[in-house]
Amino acid sequence: MPFYYLRFMMNKLTGWDDTIVAVATPPGTGAIAVIRLSGKDTFSIGSSLFPSKNIASQLSHTLHVGMLKDEEKELDEVVLALFKGPKSFTGEDTIEISCHGSTFVQQQILEACIARGARLARAGEFTQRAFLNGKMDLTQAEAVADIIAANTEASQKAALHNIRGGFSHELSNMREQLISFSALIELELDFATEDVEFADREKFYALIKQIHFSVNRLIASFTLGNVIKNGVSVAIIGKPNAGKSTLLNVLLNEERAIVSAIAGTTRDTIEEIININGILFRLIDTAGIREDSGDVIENFGIEKSLGKMRSADIVLYIFDVNTETDDNLKTQQSAFEKENIKYIFVGNKSDIKQSEQKYLSNDILYISAKNNEGIDELKQVIFSATVNANNYAENNIITNTRHLASLKNISNSLSVIKDGLDRNVSGDLLSSDIRTALYDLGEITGEVTNEDKLDFIFSKFCIGK
């Protein structure tokens, strides 16, 4: 019998499954709104609102069209979808009422449900119940929030992969292997006086090494995961008139920023988003940087440009190929390198290049922002400088800081175990280190957790999910 059947029966007996209700569609008026009910009184509440049929005696996974009524008052003509626990999203008896999208109608239906004993669901409570009822582990539940927040192909792909349990599958494999060794070592402890060794230390060392490798790979994948989830910030920096705003406009394919031949046109920063190969890049056009411009507002803008330059994931240093000197580029280069700033040199206005100015830096990308030349190439250069394409192809990518923190703890515990094996430490020490690693693994998937932690995780969800 699957775990969730047991859980479902237990909740029924203990009355933990009080009935929750929420509007699952976004607030406001739309064509259709969906109201979701889950918990032990779902069907009795549903039947009392839907007098034309006895909901409880209908088959699971069926749709019913009819008038929703609060006593004699007609509320709306709706479609009611019915899912009997445990074969539902939450694992409990659930109905979803699709009504017309008036906020007034939605409100009346909610009130009618509450008057019959349901209570308003907290943020994420439907998914929290799905987790508590064993329908999914914690990483899968978190991926539900990720798919709702997905705004690019890459974040959608990563979230769907984790909803299907891709990441938890890798973790549970590690967990099982560790548990089987830990059992053998604990068995040795039972025979302590006889000095036996059930767990082959060499095999164990190889296993720990392999798990450590996988854990460290997952940790490393966070750089990419973070990029997938939060995007990359790109500051466009340079002297006045270099063509920064022209570049922003051509990248966006829209006349977003004012362009003019007057040096010092851009004062404040302008931020816009573009999508390159499924990843979001936040472009930041800044005020041109020059020694004291004599203009207070422009000086403020320059200060701001320097701040954006330091906090960006990558800087596009754009210069006019007709006026830039090699000396200045060298100065820029060493300033970026000193501050550990990732940068790309972009030589602009190559359409009117007159002299054959030679720059010693090999890595200059020549463009004409005005004529849209070299722009596609620049996009690919920005992409490959910030997105690790090797990791991109791999399956399990960490996008969640909670998972990252636990994985780092696991990596530390595995180092301790490896070190212990090197020093031939006793079985009881090894066994306690393995238990620490297992604890951290269990924390990611939610096998080890507590109410506060769960409340914190699910409070970041939408109401109705």
Ligand SMILES: Nc1nc2c(ncn2[C@@H]2O[C@H](COP(=O)(O)OP(=O)(O)OP(=O)(O)O)[C@@H](O)[C@H]2O)c(=O)[nH]1
């Ligand atoms: N010929 C040519 N002119 C360009 C090119 N890119 C920009 N310009 C011109 O250079 C001038 C300055 O362009 P902007 O994009 O406003 O320069 P900016 O770097 O944003 O300048 P500030 O905002 O003052 O710091 C404008 O007259 C543009 O038309 C280019 O690729 N070729």
Ligand SMILES: [Mg+2]
């Ligand atoms: Mg500008």
